[in-house]
Amino acid sequence: MTEGKPKCRSANKMSETAPKTEKTPAASGHSKILLGLIETQLKSSSKCRAYVPPEQIARALKENSGIPLPPMIHDYLCNLLEGKIKAPAGRPSDTKAAAIKQIRKLLIPSTYERYLAWLRKRKRSMGLVGWEAIQEADWWQGPPHERAARMTSRWYKYSVDWRAVQNIVSKAKK
Numbered sequence: 710m711t712e713g714k715p716k717c718r719s720a721n722k723m724s725e726t727a728p729k730t731e732k733t734p735a736a737s738g739h740s741k742i743l744l745g746l747i748e749t750q751l752k753s754s755s756k757c758r759a760y761v762p763p764e765q766i767a768r769a770l771k772e773n774s775g776i777p778l779p780p781m782i783h784d785y786l787c788n789l790l791e792g793k794i795k796a797p798a799g800r801p802s803d804t805k806a807a808a809i810k811q812i813r814k815l816l817i818p819s820t821y822e823r824y825l826a827w828l829r830k831r832k833r834s835m836g837l838v839g840w841e842a843i844q845e846a847d848w849w850q851g852p853p854h855e856r857a858a859r860m861t862s863r864w865y866k867y868s869v870d871w872r873a874v875q876n877i878v879s880k881a882k883k
Contacts, residue, residue, distance in 0.1 A: 743769040744779065751781050760797055761785065813865065817874055818881040820864055825857035 747769055751759045766786060770778075778786070788794045831837065832853060843849045848859035848871075858871040858878075869877070 744773055744782065748779050748781055751785055759785075760794065762796075763789065813869065814877055814881070817861060817865065817869065818878045821857050821861045821874060821878045824860045825853060828853040828856055 848863050858874040861874045862871040
C-alpha cells in the first residue's frame with residue numbers, strides 16, 4: 710500500500726538523534742587542535758581577560774560534539790553566556806591590511822638593497838649626475854642611501870615614506 714509513495718519521517722522523528730552507542734565519536738586531529746588553541750589562548754591571557762570570538766567556539770564545539778570540553782573552556786563559555794565577558798571595545802583589526810604590511814616589511818629591505826647596490830655601482834662608474842630628465846626629480850636628490858629609500862618608496866606607490874623605508878631597513882638588519 711505504501712510502495713508507490715515516498716516515505717516521509719514525521720517532525721518528531723526528524724528531531725530525534727541517532728541511537729546512542731557505548732563509543733563516542735573520536736575527534737579528528739584538526740578539531741582537537743581547535744580546542745587546544747582556544748585553551749592556550751585562554752591560559753596565556755593575563756587576569757583571564759582573553760576574548761575568544763563566539764564563532765570560533767561554535768566551530769570547535771561542532772567539530773568536537775562527542776568529546777567533553779576542557780574545564781577552562783567550559784568555564785569561559787559559561788561566563789560568556791552569562792554576559793560576564795564582553796567583546797573588546799573598538800573596531801576589529803583588519804587582518805588583510807596587517808598581512809599587506811607584513812609583506813611590505815619583508816619586501817622593502819630587498820628592494821632597497823637592490824637600488825642601493827645599483828646606485829653605488831653607478832656612482833663609481835659614471836657618477837650620480839643623471840640625465841636631464843631626472844636631475845630635478847625629487848627621488849634623485851641626496852646621497853645614494855637616500856636615493857635608494859626614495860626610489861623604494863616610489864616603487865611601492867608612496868604607501869611608505871622614504872624615511873619609513875630607512876627605518877624598516879634598519880630594523881630588518883638587527
